[in-house]
Amino acid sequence: xxSLHSRRHVWRATASPQSFTTxxxxxxxxxxxxxxxxxxxxxYARHAAVLLRYLRQLTRDTLEAExxxxxxxxxxxxxxxxxxxxxxxxxxxxxxxxxxxxDRHRRHALDLDQNTDLDQLTxxxxxxxxxxxxxxxxxxxxxxxxxxxxxxxxxxxxAFVDELSYAEIAQVLDVPVGTVKSRLNHAKQALKxxxxxxxxxxx
Amino acid sequence: MKLDHxxxxxxxxxxxxxxLSAEERAAVAAHLRECxxxxxxxxxxxxIRGAVRQAAPEAILRPHVLSNIHARIxxxxxxxxxxxxxxxxxxxxxxxxxxxxxxxxxxxxLGVGVTLALRYGADAFLVLLAPLVAAIGIAFIxxxxxxxxxxxxxxxxxxxxxxxxxxxxxxxxxxxxLGLLCSTLIALNGHAMVAVQLLLxxxxxxxxxxxxxxxxxxxxxxxxxxVGIAVTLWGVRVMMTSSAVQLNLAMQxxxxxxxxxxxxxxxxxxxxxxxxxGWLPNQxxxx
Numbered sequence: 509x510x511s512l513h514s515r516r517h518v519w520r521a522t523a524s525p526q527s528f529t530t531x532x533x534x535x536x537x538x539x540x541x542x543x544x545x546x547x548x549x550x551x552y553a554r555h556a557a558v559l560l561r562y563l564r565q566l567t568r569d570t571l572e573a574e575x576x577x578x579x580x581x582x583x584x585x586x587x588x589x590x591x592x593x594x595x596x597x598x599x600x601x602x603x604x605x606x607x608x609x610x611d612r613h614r615r616h617a618l619d620l621d622q623n624t625d626l627d628q629l630t631x632x633x634x635x636x637x638x639x640x641x642x643x644x645x646x647x648x649x650x651x652x653x654x655x656x657x658x659x660x661x662x663x664x665x666x667a668f669v670d671e672l673s674y675a676e677i678a679q680v681l682d683v684p685v686g687t688v689k690s691r692l693n694h695a696k697q698a699l700k701x702x703x704x705x706x707x708x709x710x711x
Numbered sequence: 712m713k714l715d716h717x718x719x720x721x722x723x724x725x726x727x728x729x730x731l732s733a734e735e736r737a738a739v740a741a742h743l744r745e746c747x748x749x750x751x752x753x754x755x756x757x758x759i760r761g762a763v764r765q766a767a768p769e770a771i772l773r774p775h776v777l778s779n780i781h782a783r784i785x786x787x788x789x790x791x792x793x794x795x796x797x798x799x800x801x802x803x804x805x806x807x808x809x810x811x812x813x814x815x816x817x818x819x820x821l822g823v824g825v826t827l828a829l830r831y832g833a834d835a836f837l838v839l840l841a842p843l844v845a846a847i848g849i850a851f852i853x854x855x856x857x858x859x860x861x862x863x864x865x866x867x868x869x870x871x872x873x874x875x876x877x878x879x880x881x882x883x884x885x886x887x888x889l890g891l892l893c894s895t896l897i898a899l900n901g902h903a904m905v906a907v908q909l910l911l912x913x914x915x916x917x918x919x920x921x922x923x924x925x926x927x928x929x930x931x932x933x934x935x936x937x938v939g940i941a942v943t944l945w946g947v948r949v950m951m952t953s954s955a956v957q958l959n960l961a962m963q964x965x966x967x968x969x970x971x972x973x974x975x976x977x978x979x980x981x982x983x984x985x986x987x988x989g990w991l992p993n994q995x996x997x998x
Contacts, residue, residue, distance in 0.1 A: 545781070545784065548780075548784070549777070552777060552780070556772055556776070556777075557769070557770065557772055560770040560772060561767045561768075561769065561770050562767070564767050564768075564770050565763075565766065565767040570770065573770070574773065574776050577776055578776055578779050578780050578783065581780045582780060582783045582784060582787060585780075585784050585787065586787055647765060649758060649759070649761070649762030649765070650761075650762045650763070650764075650765030650766040651766070652762070653759075653762050653763055653765070653766040654766050661766075664759065664763045665763060665767055667724055667725070667728050667730075667763075668727070668728050668759070668760045668763040668764060669763060669764060669767050671728055671729060671730055672730065673725060673730045673731075674725060674730075689721050689724075692724045693724075696724075696755065696756070696759060699759065699762075
């Protein structure tokens with residue numbers, strides 16, 4: 509899994525400060541662990557934008573998303589020593605961001621994880637009338653995404669905003685890979701369900 | 712690489728997200744050319760990708776965020792150089808079940824109180840109680856089934872083994888100190904005809920051994936089983952030491968070895984501990 513995704517360490521490097529462009533994320537984090545603030549800035553330049561986007565999806569409040577982004581990088585600074593290389597640095601940062609959000613919203617965090625019961629249900633077979641999603645404009649569908657449950661928004665954002673693989677999402681959510689797959693499918697079904705009453709009104 | 716229909720369906724979200732390897736991507740694309748059902752679902756995932764990215768628009772990183780991080784790091788720096796192991800130990804204090812602390816203290820205080828009041832057999836009482844109390848506490852230090860904070864701790868990049876060892880150190884250290892305190896109290900009162908270190912030698916080895924067994928059992932079979940096994944073993948030990956049971960010389964000698972602090976008990980406890988910690992699944996963090 510690591511080898512499949514290691515390519516992504518490098519292509520983001522263009523956005524980082526000059527002297528660090530050639531360093532991989534893991535090397536940067538090692539420097540952070542030794543107290544190198546410039547290395548933290550380089551990691552920030554690479555990953556902050558996508559983390560902020562993810563946090564915006566979780567909180568939908570820009571100011572709070574920015575605060576949690578701060579918490580995330582402060583936490584990364586203090587716990588860089590404990591990074592063990594079991595995941596990519598970006599996956600690790602996503603886990604921290606998600607945990608910081610959870611710590612602030614214990615009650616919502618419950619909603620976020622309670623969804624696991626749903627995941628146990630078998631995947632519903634695809635209905636023949638499958639092409640409804642394509643017919644809807646992205647803006648309209650985007651508005652519907654915001655009405656999904658936190659758990660569904662979370663997994664969709666990790667897949668399509670953070671662009672993490674199933675295995676990486678599984679690490680961030682601390683669930684098996686199979687659960688990630690079924691949760692994504694449930695999110696899709698939920699989106700369709702939100703869409704169906706609208707379709708019926710049209711007819 | 713060739714993917715069948717079901718395998719392809721699983722990969723369609725990742726296909727739309729662009730997170731597949733080149734090889735996986737080619738395999739999915741090949742299937743999509745042949746399968747209308749999957750092709751339609753892939754198109755759906757592409758719409759969803761667009762919608763999700765629409766719902767989380769590219770956010771502008773405002774400069775004050777980074778400067779706030781710098782400011783907070785500057786104040787956090789004092790903590791930064793504190794030894795990580797010590798931080799880890801302290802962090803576990805609120806996460807270990809509170810009942811462990813009070814239960815151990817209560818039982819041992821009661822034990823000391825009773826024996827001091829009886830003015831007789833004080834040392835025997837302590838020697839019997841201290842290892843059992845420690846072993847019972849240790850059976851509860853690491854039980855994923857009813858430990859909500861543990862779930863969060865496991866999401867941190869700290870290895871579960873390290874967390875286990877930190878908690879073990881805390882609870883065992885606590886019980887050791889309690890035992891030491893009680894031994895000192897008893898010795899100071901002159902009820903036992905032994906010095907503190909002799910009293911210590913009588914319970915420390917058994918405490919190590921019983922705690923290691925209790926930990927191994929609780930990790931494997933759950934806290935309740937850990938307690939059950941520790942109590943049973945200890946009960947057998949008490950029965951065999953009592954004069955009611957006739958033992959041959961070899962058994963008496965091995966019992967004497969097990970009932971004191973020596974190289975054998977310490978090494979045996981360390982071995983059991985090693986096996987117990989080694990058993991702990993490494994991938995639990997991301998199970």
